[in-house]
Amino acid sequence: MSRATIVQQLATFAVSAREQGVGDSLRANTAQRVLDVLGNSIAALDTRPARAVRTLVEEWGGTPGATALGLPGRWPAASAALLNGTLAHALDFDDTHLPSVLHPSATVVPAALAVAESRNADGPALLDAIAVGVEIAVRVGMAGYDQELGSSVFFERGLHATAICGTLGGAAAVAMLSGADADGIAHAISIAASMGSGLLEANRTGGTVKRVHCGWAAHAAVTAAGLARTGLTGPPTVFEGRFGLLQAFCGEQSNPDAILDGLGEHWELPKVFFKPYPCNHFTHAGIDAALRLRAEGITADVVERLELGAPTAVLRTIGEPHADKIRPKSGYHAAFSGPYTVAAALLGGGGLGLFHQDFTDAAAANTDRLALAARVTCVADAHCDAIFPHQFPAVLTARLHDGRIRTARVDVNRGGPGNPLSEDELATKFRLNTEHTLTGLHADRISTVVFDLAKQRDLDALMSLLRT
Template identity: 75%
Template sequence: MSEPTIVHRLADFADDARQRGVGVALRDDAARRLLDVLGNSLAAQPSAAAAAVRSVVSEWGGRPMATAIGLPGRYPAASAALLGGTLAHASDFDDTHLPSVLHPSATVVPAALAVAEAVGANGAALLDAIAVGVEIAVRVGMAGYDAKLGNSVFFERGLHATAICGALGGAAAAGMLAGLDAPRIGHALGIAASMGSGLLEANRTGGTVKRVHCGWAAHAAVTAAELARHGLTGPPTVFEGRFGLLQAFCGDLAVPERIVDGLGVEWELPGVFFKPYPCNHFTHAGIDAALRLRARGVTAEDVVKLTLGAPTPVLRTIGEPVEAKRRPESGYNAAFSGPYTVAAALIGGGGLGLFHEDFTDAAARDPRRLALAATVECVPDTRCDEIFPHQFPAVLTAELRDGRTLTERVEVNRGGPGNPLSATELALKFRLNAAGTLSAKRADALAEIIYTTAELENLHTLFEPLHTPRCRSTTSQRRPAVTTRTESAGTT
């Protein structure tokens, strides 16, 4: 008898979790992912990408099966997942796994939510599916991580691993909730491997298509599970094969065995980082360093020059092209700018340090922020290179008008296992994210429901507040979810 292939082992893992559950601790972690995704999704409703997807989903119509956040009625599960995944990723506020550099929940959670509602699953089944889907997504991402390169091969080739791997994790989650057995979950994975895609060029030079990557991956995930249910099949060697996913996307640098090493025993899920700031994760340590300088009394007017040291691979995203990063053309582009985010943090932002109001088009044109950003030079840092991508570190040096030079080095990212967000901070993030669409009372009630998802036999109370929340007007700008400013937030 031949050895089971990787997809067979993943399918058995998912099927076992479907039948036996993943346990209380992992369900609790999955509930936190659910809370984070739904908060991010509510906040992202005004984005132009969400408006485009809402229009498409409305035009498609179809069988009423699942909630499409912010729209009345229900839509086909794949359509609901398309909108949900777009919203989850649109503000770049979604969780991150290192060193794979994936944002797994933004695809897995929307796909799982759509199918769970469509089939009438209970809360425990939903959380089990989320846990397994995230685990599979990041394990596939780790198979494309090259230790010598110190980076994801997907990323080096300009491929959005989040969308590619997320489609697979989402397909497993969707298959579990749809009641597929192990062989058909395997086929769902094999089918989804032909569907995930995404290019990262928009990170460098503009365009809003990246906001839809996780939506399309969630759409693909649900579709793959539905096709598997109706008899479509995928290749048994979809991961390790000569023309399989890893060889196609990563070539000989891929390590397929990482997908199943310790599978079911060693879980990656609890180590996935929550984001405290709604911007590219590579900018976060620089933000933290700027917040520390601010806590030491440094103001924008004190600064002659700022030098932002970062891992060499990161500079392509947050530091190049130089002038485009110093003067981002929009709020969305500002979220991928090292100079802008450092300037915004030093001047002062909202939420947990920076928040949505710091990434509007108007904020990106603020003369004071741009003047400070113009003083920022982004450079490679040897120590940061040694740590990356297990953390996304930074070192910020300020040359001041009084002749002093102050330096802050941040080597452990806020929101991860080494510097976690507290339950209070996660709840605050959700409340602030929901503030523009739900009343404080409804937001707190929804958070309580989410934290007790494992106990829900019927998910109606979870979905009801999402049908037609009070949505802010849709524009091309990223309008603030709240106007609260927390002057001391973010110091560590």
């Protein structure tokens, strides 16, 4: 084959990043993502999916190698990645890339962290591998983005692109940390393409399996890279082939060029949005709009009804079925409800606006919140459609009992490049995420070590803090 295939070019990119480093700015950005994943994971330790996976990991046992959050000692890297990846995504608090709508760090960070620890990698190597893994994941996600449709083809087909693409990025990161050459990295990625999967039906009708998707993707990433290291091979045309990943998942609607366009020169990594609120990202602009109205003195008792305008494509997630969204079945389902999140924000929530206490089963059953949520109607908004999916905008219109109308429009999401969270805010988010598990001093020590990973000669200090 005279011309290098897509996966071969990705592997060359990974080797170059490992040899030359990705640079101080990208390493600093990546360190922020490590801290974000760890905080989200620690906050999720007592969730039902985490308990289920923890029980399974203990049943499996195996050769000690990596830290599994919430368990003593060390565990096989693949098992640690399974548990930590499950934790990272369990509360839907993980970062999001637009417009691919991927949550790349929740898979790539747990996979890379487990293998980096088991192989005694240093901080710079870990950060470079994660940066490359996230970059590959979101670029594959962009290959499944349909410009005319204005949406992810993966998503339109009910597929969880995060789990599918995250497996590939995770495998690349793990292979880098394992010392694989370009051929080995290419095989790890192409093997991983047979392993990533995930369906989104649980978002609509219930079930907790989605919370394990990133864990399984991280587990598969470690496994794929391990199989490549021990001699298994994958197809060189895994992306562009007749029976390759893009054709299989996206059909004729894929854009393979998006994977390689500007690779190594233009990075998607800094465009990945951090979440200030632990709920579906489509709800965030509505939350911010409600917070603005609240700051203007609008309270629930003066509101006759609320209209939440959003992009047409997101209404199926945050507005349908209407009966389920105005009365979510649980705290988890409340995190995917436009009416509930708007009501909770207007009534006043915790943390940076809304926080974990706003998404418990008890909070989702709160009569005041449900009464206000019942007055919320979700509608398509043309202005939001024009911006989506490069942002997830919203407009909230409050019609008051006295006949007045108040409107708040949010076009730029908080936590992204146009409205970023500062390093201090990310440290605050970590402290809030861990306040029921760690002392404030312990949390601050972890933040300090993570922000300093680019100078760490090993991961012992971080892992010691996490195990205690």
